[in-house]
Amino acid sequence: MADENARPAEDGPGPMSGRARVAVGAGAAVAGIVDGARSGQGIAAGSIRVNGTEHQVQASSNTPLLYVLRDEMGLKGPKFGCGLGQCGACAVLVNGKEVRSCITAWSSVKDEVTTLEGLPARWAQAKGLSASPALHPVQQAWIDQQVPQCGYCQSGMMMVAVDLLERTPNPTEAQIRDAYTNTPPSPHLCRCGTYMSIIAAVRRAAKAMA
Ligand code: FES
Numbered sequence: 001m002a003d004e005n006a007r008p009a010e011d012g013p014g015p016m017s018g019r020a021r022v023a024v025g026a027g028a029a030v031a032g033i034v035d036g037a038r039s040g041q042g043i044a045a046g047s048i049r050v051n052g053t054e055h056q057v058q059a060s061s062n063t064p065l066l067y068v069l070r071d072e073m074g075l076k077g078p079k080f081g082c083g084l085g086q087c088g089a090c091a092v093l094v095n096g097k098e099v100r101s102c103i104t105a106w107s108s109v110k111d112e113v114t115t116l117e118g119l120p121a122r123w124a125q126a127k128g129l130s131a132s133p134a135l136h137p138v139q140q141a142w143i144d145q146q147v148p149q150c151g152y153c154q155s156g157m158m159m160v161a162v163d164l165l166e167r168t169p170n171p172t173e174a175q176i177r178d179a180y181t182n183t184p185p186s187p188h189l190c191r192c193g194t195y196m197s198i199i200a201a202v203r204r205a206a207k208a209m210a
């Protein structure tokens with residue numbers, strides 16, 4: 001069955017066959033990525049630390065971090081939404097700060113990456129627990145508050161929550177709204193309109209994390 005998150009094919013929408021390590025998207029910058037990949041130039045080898053583990057990567061130096069996480073590491077938490085930094089579905093944490101992985105070249109990442117899959121271990125490390133719980137308090141709050149509808153945006157939404165709560169343990173509603181709305185490069189979008197439930201879940205998570 002086709003993966004709805006597969007990177008778009010070079011000549012149109014839809015999943016790309018195989019695992020060609022070619023970055024594809026819109027705009028001149030991305031066209032440059034494709035040209036570089038076609039000509040075999042710009043291939044970089046290196047390592048990035050993701051969810052506590054060092055991973056060796058060999059890919060075009062401009063390949064988006066999102067593609068490396070999903071296609072090479074099998075981490076399906078971050079989603080491909082717009083591919084342009086305009087929706088937040090692909091958000092991950094880099095050094096604890098929310099980053100749009102669709103517009104971040106993997107080779108530019110120097111600090112640890114945390115995806116949805118790494119949140120329980122992140123919480124365990126923060127609290128000095130000997131073992132990871134099944135869920136980070138933010139994930140549990142999302143369940144308790146029954147936030148997701150289709151769910152597509154929610155990994156990115158939880159990344160914002162963790163970023164905010166690690167810096168501001170007891171945020172006001174205005175601070176929560178601000179984090180989702182005014183953090184560059186764009187507001188986080190939910191086509192299902194779960195915004196009020198997200199605010200409630202962040203407040204619930206704040207209490208659980210106190
Ligand atoms: Fe990255 Fe939309 S997929 S911001």
Ligand code: FES
Binds near residue numbers: 150154191192193
């Ligand atoms: Fe469907 Fe947000 S829950 S897009």
